[in-house]
Amino acid sequence: MMTVHEVSSLAGVSIRTLQYYDRIGLLHPTGRTEAGYRLYDDTDLERLQHILLFRELEFPLKDIRDILESPDFDRDRALEQQIELLTLKRAHLDDLIRFARNIKEMGVKHMDFSAFDKTKLDEYAREAKASWGDTPEYKEFEEKTKDRSEKDNRLFVERFMLLFKEAGGMKDKDPGSPEAQDLVKRIQAYITENMYTCTNEILKGLGKMYSAGGDFTKNIDAAGGEGTGEFVDRAIQIYCS
Numbered sequence: 163m164m165t166v167h168e169v170s171s172l173a174g175v176s177i178r179t180l181q182y183y184d185r186i187g188l189l190h191p192t193g194r195t196e197a198g199y200r201l202y203d204d205t206d207l208e209r210l211q212h213i214l215l216f217r218e219l220e221f222p223l224k225d226i227r228d229i230l231e232s233p234d235f236d237r238d239r240a241l242e243q244q245i246e247l248l249t250l251k252r253a254h255l256d257d258l259i260r261f262a263r264n265i266k267e268m269g270v271k272h273m274d275f276s277a278f279d280k281t282k283l284d285e286y287a288r289e290a291k292a293s294w295g296d297t298p299e300y301k302e303f304e305e306k307t308k309d310r311s312e313k314d315n316r317l318f319v320e321r322f323m324l325l326f327k328e329a330g331g332m333k334d335k336d337p338g339s340p341e342a343q344d345l346v347k348r349i350q351a352y353i354t355e356n357m358y359t360c361t362n363e364i365l366k367g368l369g370k371m372y373s374a375g376g377d378f379t380k381n382i383d384a385a386g387g388e389g390t391g392e393f394v395d396r397a398i399q400i401y402c403s
Contacts, residue, residue, distance in 0.1 A: 330386020369398030
């Protein structure tokens with residue numbers, strides 16, 4: 163576990179920024195010290211890496227949060243884009259360094275300004291950004307949430323968490339029981355009504371995320387008790403089979 167000061171130093175992100183990410187629900191720390199200071203684990207740091215990637219692509223913070231929590235988020239694709247983006251940036255910096263050295267050696271008569279051309283870098287960033295907002299689910303999510311206020315969003319989350327609180331009350335029972343299966347059906351219906359059409363395939367993916375140990379698991383277990391995320395995942399896999 164790392165303190166907020168350690169994460170700030172490691173990632174080059176200010177403490178104030180990390181505190182803000184926590185407040186808006188973009189990056190919640192896994193734990194806190196007895197004195198209340200934030201503590202971050204490896205899952206939190208991986209999420210921060212993705213956040214910084216999308217910031218490099220000039221995504222608004224709200225869009226980044228929506229993407230990271232969407233059912234079609236692909237970690238490997240995000241990392242591939244990060245590698246390519248950094249490679250292009252390194253090439254651009256190398257060009258600028260060579261340009262500066264040439265000026266030092268040849269003076270201001272060196273008139274080659276091609277080192278300042280960021281066309282390739284900017285084009286890649288535009289294409290990568292477009293790729294994350296091009297799924298039907300994401301577009302449907304944008305449409306359904308475009309007029310929601312912060313109060314509406316809080317109410318949506320509170321009502322959603324009530325379903326997982328209910329799941330916590332049955333997590334020691336059979337996930338294939340009629341009671342548990344009815345709950346899964348209501349979770350699916352709630353997502354479809356308020357976010358995007360939640361097919362069985364999407365629901366299966368969400369179930370895996372609910373038990374994967376990240377923010378989803380932490381929030382769900384906070385609502386229903388430890389093990390609730392895993393129970394809901396098992397119930398979902400049975401439901402979708």
